[in-house]
Amino acid sequence: MKYFFVTLFIGFSIFTHAQTSLKGTITDKNKNKINDVTVLIPDLHKEVKSDQSGNYQFNNLPSGNFTIIFSHPEFDAVTSTITLNSSEVVHDVILSEEHSHHIDEVIVSTVFNKIQSQNVMKVENKKIKELQQSGAATLAEGLSKIPGVSNISTGTSIGKPVIRGLSGNRVLVYSQGVRLENQQFGEEHGLGLNDSGVESVEVIKGPASLLYGSDALGGVLYFNPEKFAKSNSYSSDFSQKFFSNTLGSNTSFGLKSSSENWKFLLRGGYNLHSDYKIPDGNRVTNTRFEETDFKAGIGYSNNSFSTIFRYNLNNLNLGLPEEIGDNTIKKDPDYPRQGVLNHIASLDNTMFFKNSKLDFDLGFIANDRNEYEDSQIPILKMDLQTFNYDVKYYFPKFKKIETIIGVQGMSQTNKNYGEEILIPNAKTNDLGFLITSNYEFGKNVLQAGLRFDNRSIETETHGEIGEEGYFEAINKKFQSFNASLGYKTSLIDKVTLRANLASGFRAPNLAELTSNGVHEGSNRYEIGNSNLKNEQNIQVDLNIEYGNSHFEFFVNGFYNHINNYIFISPTSDYIDDNLVFNYTQANSALYGGEAGIHLHPHPLDWLHFTSSFESVTGKIENGDNLPLIPANKLNNTLRLEVNSFEWLKKMYFSLNLETYLKQNKISSFETATNDYSLLNFGLGGNINLSKIKFELVVSGNNILNKEYVSHLSRLKNDGIPNIGRNIMVGINFNL
Incomplete structure (x- = not known):
């Protein structure tokens, strides 16, 4: 090959x-x-x-x-x-x-790279700058501001994205065009990405196995890196943010330079936070964390060829919270803690022919995960290395039909070097083939595709039979055919309808197949099942949206049926005083959607009001509820924009009210969550004082210091509330 x-x-x-x-x-x-x-x-x-x-x-x-x-x-x-x-x-x-304050973005995460108005799939596109203005301390926290996206959190440092009730290995994450692999099966294994040097995020809410293969059953988060400098130019920037609650700071510095053919960029980021404070004034012990991030890129292009190499190093040192204990403002994490070193390297090549092109992308990820109990010697040390490739050929356009064929693959090795082993040494290989076509006729677009995937998983025997930490060697193969069909049309002027029917799949991960031991973060003894089958789903999505220069609205609805849904279920047995949980399967369904409006009446173009509501229900075929389903949420924002002062440009002020409804549709090992509302604000603008020019951003989250517990907080079972009032002040300089 x-x-x-x-x-x-x-x-x-x-x-x-x-x-x-x-x-x-x-x-x-x-x-x-x-x-x-x-x-x-x-x-x-x-x-x-x-x-x-x-x-x-x-x-x-x-x-x-x-x-x-x-x-x-x-x-x-x-x-x-x-x-x-x-x-x-x-x-x-x-x-x-x-008047519309809207840019029709090019969607990169879908293979035809159409602008959103021409795209068959409804894809959410959000600028990272907007998420940063919300005052989020981490990227995972900021993602929860997007309708249909939530966050499973462990304090402020660990966050796992949830799309329409699905998370972990059911949500695929791409960064720099590379599939992110970082042991995402673990509940305390966070996203592992820093928002420094990221331009935007695209969210596919629904099965995207046609585009990406296994693990895209629930959706995709596609992070677009920052652009290079304009041709024949140089730029640099510096930003600094301060957070009142965690006494934390976030620093970023970037350099860019481009000629007609060559492009370069460097970016460094540093995050440092103390334990977060809850409304009663106490701090949650060991929620502190430190993060160092470095990004670099080099690109070359001419009239027939383009190539871009990017590299990202992320070093995360974070505490694992267990209680509300000593109230300190230390920033060096105590034990137990995690140390995660992540390398991402990508090479994106495009060759242009007369009427067609070839994309050939390579990626490599090295994820070194260490967990420390009470000394500098890691009790858990996992080394995950992943190489992947993605080749697509774009055929010459035939009349109004565009066609793409592609082959994608992944080769992965997992090795253990610590005393404790969560999953065995293993090798995983993926190979997938796809073909998809896009046909435009009048105001209509039809898109269809077919894909075949094969995944093989081979593990090693470890430990003694009958003892904790024993893993029997397995050699499994998982295969799946998947298809998608999408249709977009303009019902009447400015009213767009999208309808999509797609299947997806997910092969069981190593933890589900092989677990045999105590999961320290959950205090339960987990036993895997080597006989698990593919999760296979089919989802129907409907999207209707309307937009003019004064008013926009959207309604999204979905129904997602999953055969052989894998979940963990408690038994009546105990091992060493820990309740035993088994991995099992059952047919399940998730359904719900999102709806929202955006009002910006002319001539009051400075006034914006947005409101959105999102809801997800997850059921197993026996009537039980699926775990980790986010609570229904109502989000209202009033935003004012002014651009009339000579010394202050693009000034804005926003007031936001997030309301989470009571969540009592819970699984057998969850607890219900009460409803609550959080009031937030934001203000900022570009300040020009003589020769000094900078952007000022101020935001306040939970400004009424409401005590609450999120349904997706992993500290909920210990009765630990989420973060209290947090004021963020940020400045950005273009040097």
Whole structure:
């Protein structure tokens, strides 16, 4: 396989194309020239700005069809599809005054990379900057602000994303275009990503096995890294945030430089927090954490080839909370604690031909996870190394039909070096093949695809039969065919309907197949089941949305039926005073959805009101409730925006009320959660004082200092409340 790809690369690289340029003039409806318009070609990672005469120009471009985005703070964004097939293409654009405050983003997580208005699937796209403005201390906490996304938390440092009631290995996470593998089966194994140097996140809420294979049964979180600097430019920035509750800080510093063909960037981040304080004034012992993050990237492109290499190192040192004990403001975690070192390397290659292209992506992840009980010698030491590849060929467009074929694979090894072993040494290999087509006719889009996957898992024997920590060797193969069918249409002017029917699957993970011991975080003896089958689901999604310059609304509904859903269930047996839990399977269903409005009436363009409601119900076929289903949530936000002061630009003020309803639809080993409401605020803007220019952000979460317990908090069983009032102050400098 390796030699095949090398030969393929060399063979395709001999193709060259005549150089193509794209230029044009940008004006408003009165034919006034507009300068400082950002013009972006996402597929080529190229970006320029219009000059004082409203002119823009790209040189040395490949042939083909490309999406171009024109954006400016004072105008509505315009997205165009351009065909480059001659030496010079001229494309003029007229921008209208901004009313919608909405940019039609290009969706990267779906294979055809359409803008959202053309996409068959409804994908949530959220700028990380917006999540940071909410005052979230970690990336996982910020994700819970997105409708349909929740967070299983252990204090403030450990967070696991939940999409429509599914989490862990049922939610696939991509960073830098690479599938993230970090022992996500564990309840206390967090996301392991830092928001520094991340541009946005895309959320696919539903089975995406057609696109990504196993583990995308519940959905996908796709993190887009920050863009390189504009061609022939240099930039640097510095940001600092302070958090009142945890006496914490978050620092980020970045450098970027780009020529016409080469691009470079460096980014460093540092996070440091004390134990969080609850409303009664006590601190939750050992919720403190320290995080160091480093990112680097280098890219090269010409008229026939583009390649980007990115690297991310994340070093996380965090405490494992057990009680409300000593009230200290120390920041060095006590025992027990975790030390997690994560490396992500990615190589993204695109070769452009006359009317088609080839994407060839490689990724490598090294996850070194250590847990310490009472000394600097780790009692648990797990080394997980994952290599993956993703090859897609985009056929020439035939009339209005676009077709892609692809092959994806993963090779993974897990090794143990500590005294305690949660899962055995193992090798996992994936191989998948897919084909999908997109057909546009009039105001309609039809998309369909088919995929086959094969996963093999091989483990080693360890320990003594009948003793805790004994693992019998297994050699398992899991296979699955999956398909999807999606349809998008405009029912009437500005009303869009999307309907999707898709299947997905998940092969059982190593913990579910092989567990034999006490799970310290849950105080239960877990026994795996080597006879588990694939989880196989089929989900129906409906989305209706309407939008004009004054008002928008959306309604999303879904029904997700899962055969052989894997869950852990208590027995009546005890081993060493720990209740025994077995992994078992049963058919299950989840259903619910999200609905929301956005009101921004003209001429009061400075006024915004948004409201959303989300609900999920999870049932096993015998009538029992599924565990870890988030409570129903109502979210209301009032936001004011002002841009009329010379020394203060893009000023905003927001007031937010999050209401969580009572959750009493619980599994046999959960406890119910009462309803509660949290009041939050935010304000900020760009400040220009002589030669000093910076962005100021202030936010307050739980400003009424409400004592509450989230249903998805892992500290709930110990009666430990969530974090109290927390004020964040941040400054961002473009140097």
